[in-house]
Amino acid sequence: MKTRPDFKYLVASALLGFILGAFVVASLGNPRALRQRAPNVSVRVAPHDAAMALDDPGSPVIEAATAPTTGRGGDPTIAADSGSLKARGLEMPVKDVPRSALVESFHEVRSGNREHEAIDILAPRNTPVVAIDEGTIAKLFVSKAGGNTIYQFDPSEQYAYYYAHLERYADGLKEGDKIHKRQVIGFVGTSGNAPKDTPHLHFAVFRLTAARHWWEGTPIDPYDLLR
Numbered sequence: 001m002k003t004r005p006d007f008k009y010l011v012a013s014a015l016l017g018f019i020l021g022a023f024v025v026a027s028l029g030n031p032r033a034l035r036q037r038a039p040n041v042s043v044r045v046a047p048h049d050a051a052m053a054l055d056d057p058g059s060p061v062i063e064a065a066t067a068p069t070t071g072r073g074g075d076p077t078i079a080a081d082s083g084s085l086k087a088r089g090l091e092m093p094v095k096d097v098p099r100s101a102l103v104e105s106f107h108e109v110r111s112g113n114r115e116h117e118a119i120d121i122l123a124p125r126n127t128p129v130v131a132i133d134e135g136t137i138a139k140l141f142v143s144k145a146g147g148n149t150i151y152q153f154d155p156s157e158q159y160a161y162y163y164a165h166l167e168r169y170a171d172g173l174k175e176g177d178k179i180h181k182r183q184v185i186g187f188v189g190t191s192g193n194a195p196k197d198t199p200h201l202h203f204a205v206f207r208l209t210a211a212r213h214w215w216e217g218t219p220i221d222p223y224d225l226l227r
């Protein structure tokens with residue numbers, strides 16, 4: 001009769017283990033759900049691992065945008081977005097950096113096997129960062145990976161522009177501010193996970209969803225818009 005309770009205990013333990021295991025597997029198997037639950041928390045916090053992979057800010061933008069990437073290269077909607085945005089005559093986001101200096105890195109794979117979905121523009125520390133378009137400061141957000149970041153909405157609130165690794169914001173800049181194209185909004189730096197000896201602007205553009213959340217959208221290659 002002694003073996004009876006032991007057996008029950010084993011069965012109960014096995015059941016509990018199975019349930020916990022299933023829960024863990026379900027959680028891991030749905031990283032998108034995890035990201036959506038904590039949009040402000042970077043899932044791309046692993047540091048860069050090569051000189052060319054300058055950073056991996058893991059912006060909420062990129063997290064939220066990872067899901068609908070399938071077939072993006074041939075997505076006619078994105079192509080249309082690029083066309084209409086380019087037609088606005090967007091400014092270069094870093095003062096005195098010529099368009100010819102831009103290097104394509106949108107599809108570079110960074111940590112976590114995710115695409116960069118942005119462009120990195122190298123410039124000396126404290127070089128002014130300017131708004132590439134008219135619009136509104138939607139969010140000033142400090143994240144572990146992106147450092148001091150700015151989310152700007154364009155005037156139509158269809159698109160967001162994301163500026164990361166800033167040394168600092170322009171004096172007095174605050175959320176809700178209406179800003180003009182070429183207005184200085186911050187300064188190039190290495191905040192977040194940027195290499196301390198390689199100041200640069202991590203810059204991304206994305207099409208907002210109908211909800212117009214500053215952290216959520218579909219990425220558009222800035223290189224196509226700015227070159």
Ligand SMILES: [Zn+2]
Binds near residue numbers: 054057201202
């Ligand atoms: Zn970057």
